[in-house]
Amino acid sequence: MALAPLVSVAITVLLCVALSGLAYYRKVLTWDGTMAAFGIGIVIGVFGDVTWLILLLVFLLSSFAATRYRFALKEAMGVQEGARGERRASNVLANGLAPAFAAVLGYPGIGGAVVSKELSGLLFVSALAVAGADTLASEIGVLSPRVYLITDLTKVKPGTDGGVSALGQLVALGASLYSALLGFAVLVPLSEWLGLPVSFPSSADFILIPAVLGFVGCQIDSVFGATLEQRGIFNKRTTNFAATSLGALIAFVLYEIVR
Numbered sequence: 223m224a225l226a227p228l229v230s231v232a233i234t235v236l237l238c239v240a241l242s243g244l245a246y247y248r249k250v251l252t253w254d255g256t257m258a259a260f261g262i263g264i265v266i267g268v269f270g271d272v273t274w275l276i277l278l279l280v281f282l283l284s285s286f287a288a289t290r291y292r293f294a295l296k297e298a299m300g301v302q303e304g305a306r307g308e309r310r311a312s313n314v315l316a317n318g319l320a321p322a323f324a325a326v327l328g329y330p331g332i333g334g335a336v337v338s339k340e341l342s343g344l345l346f347v348s349a350l351a352v353a354g355a356d357t358l359a360s361e362i363g364v365l366s367p368r369v370y371l372i373t374d375l376t377k378v379k380p381g382t383d384g385g386v387s388a389l390g391q392l393v394a395l396g397a398s399l400y401s402a403l404l405g406f407a408v409l410v411p412l413s414e415w416l417g418l419p420v421s422f423p424s425s426a427d428f429i430l431i432p433a434v435l436g437f438v439g440c441q442i443d444s445v446f447g448a449t450l451e452q453r454g455i456f457n458k459r460t461t462n463f464a465a466t467s468l469g470a471l472i473a474f475v476l477y478e479i480v481r
Contacts, residue, residue: 230267230271230272230418231267231268233267233272234263234264234267234268234272234275235264235267237263237267237272237275238259238260238263238264238267238275239260241259241263241275241279241282242256242257242259242260242263243256245259245282249308250282250286250308250309251308251309251310251314252308252309252310252311254310254311255308255309255310255311255313255314257311258311258314258315258318259282259314259318262278262314262315262318262319262321262322263275263278265322265325265326266278266318266321266322266325266346269322269325269326269328269329270324270325270328270329270342270343270346270421271413271418271419271421272416272418273408273409273412273413273416273418273421274325274343274346274408274409274421276408276412277346277347277350277401277404277405277408277409278321278350280404281350281353281354281401284354284357284358284397285309285354285357285358285361288357288358288361288362288393289303289357289361291361291362291365292365295365296361296364296365299364299380299381300381301364301380301381303361312459313459313462315459315463316458316459316460316462316463316466317353317357317462317463317466318353319463319466319467320349320353320463320466320467320469320470321346321349321350321353321466321470323467323470324342324343324345324346324349324470325342325346327341327342327345328341328342328343328421329342337474339419339420339421340420340421340422340423340424341423341474341477342421343405343409343420343421343422344422344423344428344431344432344473344477345470345473345474346405346421346470347401347402347405347406347409347422347432348431348432348435348436348439348469348470348472348473349466349467349469349470349473350401350405350432350466351397351398351401351402351405351432351433351435351436351439351469352435352436352439352440352442352443352465352466352468352469353462353466354397354398354401354436355393355394355395355397355398355401355436355437355439355440356394356439356440356443356462356465357397358393358394358396358397359386359390359391359393359394359397359440360390362389362390362393363386363387363389363390363391363393363394364380364381364390365380365389366380366387366388366389366390367380368387368388369382369385369386369387369390370385370386370387371384371385371386371448372384372385372386372441372444372445372447372448373445373448373449383447383448383451383452383458384444384445384446384447384448384449384451384452385444385447385448386441386444394436394437394440395437397436398432398433398434398435398436398437398440399433399436401432401433401436402429402430402431402432402433402436403429403433405422405429405432406422406426406428406429409421409422410422410424423477423481427480428477428480431473431476431477432473435469435472435473435476436469438469438472439465439466439468439469439472440465442464442465442468442469443461443462443464443465446461446464446465447461
């Protein structure tokens with residue numbers, strides 16, 4: 223079975239319309255967030271391929287589930303995202319630009335790809351693992367009464383920039399692992415079955431890179447939060463963008479070292 227390029231693009235557009243429309247209808251995203259998600263999805267689906275959208279969908283679903291988890295308590299604590307957990311364009315772009323850029327780097331285009339397709343997929347999964355680990359750690363870890371500043375381990379209020387908890391760390395580790403495993407499963411065997419270029423290193427050893435970097439990137443995000451964000455140099459969105467971008471960059475370095 224093989225998908226023709228035009229068929230793949232058509233499926234990508236239809237999926238992006240359906241998913242972004244459903245996200246808006248279910249109040250997962252605001253109107254501007256819906257437009258941003260549609261744009262990010264098109265870039266990832268066209269420059270990566272349609273299978274990459276599966277990973278993006280899992281990220282969106284898990285993020286929404288974590289956001290709505292015990293939402294009434296978060297609302298009472300004053301640490302909820304938006305009015306009902308919805309994400310704006312700034313949220314979508316902060317977490318989606320690095321994965322989208324990874325997809326563009328592996329696109330053959332007119333002048334040839336900047337990096338190989340398998341490396342592009344590795345960067346994509348690594349950036350997505352950071353975004354997933356940080357989002358789930360923040361949304362679930364904020365419910366822990368024992369939160370400590372990552373830089374000096376002083377106890378702080380839940381929701382404090384740079385605050386971490388044992389619960390949040392455990393969730394971040396779990397999110398990193400499932401992101402890496404799912405990324406390998408979707409971008410290797412599923413791509414082969416669909417007749418699409420394999421867009422992840424075929425050796426299972428490379429699963430360790432996004433699995434580790436998802437967790438490490440979450441810690442980087444917390445360090446930025448405790449330092450640059452608390453000083454007003456970064457805001458939450460620039461912190462997210464910097465962490466996901468660094469996750470992809472470190473993945474590139476590790477790939478070049480171990481391949």
